Amino acid sequence: MNRIVLVRRHGEVEVREGDGVVRLAGDALPGFVAEREVGAEPVRWVWDDTTRWYPALLARGVRVARCTDLRLCHALLRRSPFVDQALLVGDQAPGWDSLQPVTAVDPGLFPPEDPADRLDPVDEHERQQAALAGSAERGRLGLLLAAESSGALAAAEMTFAGLPWRADVHDRLLTELLGPRPAAGQRPVALERLAAEARRALGAPGLNPDSPADLLRALHAAGLPVADTRSWTLEQVEHPATPALLEYRKLSRLLTANGWAWLDAWVRGGRFRSWFVPGGVVTGRWASNGGGALSMPTQVRPAAIADEGWRFVVADVAQLEPRVLAGMSADTAMADAARGADLYQGIVAAGVVATRAEAKVGMLGALYGATRGESGRMMPRLTRRYPRAIGLVEEAARAGERGEVVRTLLGRGSPLPASGDADGADLGEAPDDAGPRGDRDRQRRAWGRFTRNFVVQGTAAEWALCWLADLRNRLWELGEGELAARPHLVFFLHDEVVVHTPEHLVPEVTEAVRQAAAGAGRLLFGSFPVDFPLDVSVVRSWADAS
Template identity: 50%
Template sequence: MRTAVAVGPGTGGVLRTLAEDGTPAAPARAVPDLVAAIDGQERADAPRWVWPSTARLYPRLLDAGVRVARCHDLELAENLLLGHAGRHGEPRSVRAAWARLRGEPVPPDRQPRDRPAQPSLFGDDAGQDEPADDIEQVVAVHAAQQRAIAGLDGFALLAAAESAGALVAAEMGHDGLPWSAEEHDALLTELLGPRPPGGLRPRRLQDLADRISAAFGPRVHVNPDSPAQILKAFAAAGLPIPSTRAHVLKRLDHPAVPLLLEYKELSRLHTAHGWTWLDTWVSGGRFRPEYVVGGVVSGRWATSGGGALQIPRVLRRAVVADPGWSLVVADAAQLEPRVLAALAGDRAFTEAAAHGDLYAALSDAFTGDGDGGLTARAKAKLALLSAMYGGGTGEAVQLLAVLKNRFPDAFGYVEAAARAGESGRLVRSRLGRTCPPPSAGWRELTSAGDGDTPPGSQQGTAARALRSRGRFTRNFVVQATAADWALALLGSLRRRLTVLTFPRLVFFQHDEVIVHTPAELAGDVAAAVLAAADEARRLLFGDTPVVFPMEIAVVDRYADAK
């Protein structure tokens, strides 16, 4: 059973029961308290809720202590369907979808900055500035989506997984990642010195800045935050360089280089995750970021605040479980190469991917090849990554030739995706997530290129554009399918954790999850992770022998997991 939801002004709304194909199964009914109505029906029937946006409505339910098992997120589904049709970037709101159905002008989506400020403490003004949803539009758009999804192989699972991911994202933002402000402050003090007054550099950074200037001589003052001043100082010292990137600096023999490298690292920590970040994003012992489901075209998530997907390794010691609780940290080993093995169906490659260490299992194909001093396992890894990401220089050329000879179907799979991209065609993930089409400018540029011309010419520019899109689509089919698998894992794991009642998913990053759990349930959570990974494998790839092993650690703090 499905129930459509239209959020009304104030606390009310409209609900309507639907059949699985989206046709109405009962009259619409207005409810004065939408949250209470959803809570009551969830307890009684646990329908799949059909609503415009999980990101907008579900936090309101979570704040009231209401959690739901399933939903269909109309905006996310519309975005996937638009992408499948090669129409990335078109408005995806219910109003926009309704207008498309009726052949009317399509209104733009509301931008995040246009949304109302956070409601007051008691919620009396919750949603008062948001326009009310129209239940007729919700029902019609959902029915149209169901018809479209029914004609696309695998897409029903993709839409369900994307919607489940939206529930997980909202719940993780609500529950928060356990975070010790005391540990974080102690770490910053240890590395940077005491917290400085506003606007000043921490003591350690100021000391490094003074030593950097001194390294260039008594008459030179260099602001290490100014690349222009750094370039000028090195040029004056007879060491002209094109940029201040770390790999460029490391080639220089100058006393300022190690100081600059240390300054860059500590300054990055202070800017991105210093005391201001701590004040903004951590409260009540929890870090609560804002996740954006499908924020990247490949299906990977992004964040609109907090930088949860880029927690530096040095900060992981601040992620500490509550007393009596544990962190179950699990990540998929060598996920993308295993996805390629399952996608390609290459028999020899698939047999190798049935082992724990894929690179080691493939290493016999590379023994004695190349002269770069790499181990056979390292060569196998380099060859696979080059095949998936489009590498083709140095020893990688020889290793790719070995890969092509030993595993022709695997190599051919990504090569076909690259050729499709170079010809301007679309490629898709296992479940149907679709890459963006090339721009009109790309088509105009590449229509005159023959791919075999001097690099500085117009045709040479076109050839580079062709190769660049080929590298993108080559990786897209693998990375987007890995995102499909990860979403299926999240949905399955969330369902299994619900049975255990207390454990909470508190972190997700591409191929890694963290569950915060009572210590006595850690073993059950680990088993749930393994079962979810296997279910995701079967959902996407059927009875493939490729395994997707999860490396699991039960720890008190995140830093101890690896």
């Protein structure tokens, strides 16, 4: 595969291909890229950061099949235990360490005073290639770098295409729940009514329910000795004001997070566009910037409606993390339990526990370190039946407690404890009142719970990236024309994808989603027999997905 490095040089683009160097005017780049993308030889574009290059290409109708995102790859390599860190040392390493993605829409290809312009992509690419070549796990690490870079392309495409969103439906939903849109600075009528009910019930005519301090004083004055005003605390309080306060809190959150101001700010031209941030979480999970894309409440999802003649294909994988744990630990007994749609029911069928609820509680305890109470009671049974799987997360927890780096299957490394308390000793359990040493031990055990989950959640993120990368390419092959005219991804959340597709291509898209999931399993776990079954819905509105 031919690698072409793109470098910004004083308003021009320097194109480095092998030993050759060509300079292009910025506005000539889209045509050059488009021509090479349809050429006989596959191309991998190498650039400092996808968010700085790809949006401008997409705006000109140019889609890129492959890239190397040096910013994302640098972050992976700098933390990976698969890499000799001496090979990444250079004067510009701190600049690459601190480089952030661009989330604003720039009017041109080159934003002014960009810190990326002070970095040399050619030298950085050479360092990264040397680090990869020198790794004993080059195959795994190379797959991780390629998947992360492909994720960056998918993220930019999802922002560009946008999630179809009906502003009129959203407005109707808000009106039904809150009342008509209020004047600036006023509460909607539903909130004002609930506030009045709470004031009457508490005997506090001046209560401002939006002020935690004011509300806490009113609760205390009413003889309710609560420590805070959180919803969970209020749910434990038996008082006539409680229902109104809880409903007020629920609707107030909706107004703040996804009310009319959100609609004005984030929906344009029938599309909701957020910036997805690959690798935004240390485990490799994505984050988002703007509009709360990854925490969209069910109350407003009915406004996500496919275009006329189009449909959403919504797919999510059942119990992804336990299945990944089975694959990465090569635990055949757990893989047997995972065969089919419900891993938890498979654990019950194996005779490990009596009910599905027990299986779920026990498995979540193993993944997240909740080893006391009901979860702790399940752990010995799970350990006896699935020793390889439980042993893997237990060892990750112990390594974290010792202050060591743990890694995902493909080589993403965990951060070190921020407290600096991990000095290599494993002190085990200590009483809660053991003084400074007890505090230190609690911090270590907390970090052990983080590393326990890191190895599984991070590997699940790798599986999802491979699923997304393969699906992205399969979708492109199903249609014709520019990106938004073909089936295309419009949403991704950990283990769920939403594809916007012409209705007549729904069967092909559904098959592509399933084939890509199966392919991701083979990429990560080879022939090991672990299933990744999908729940797939074909809907007009996202809210109708099962």
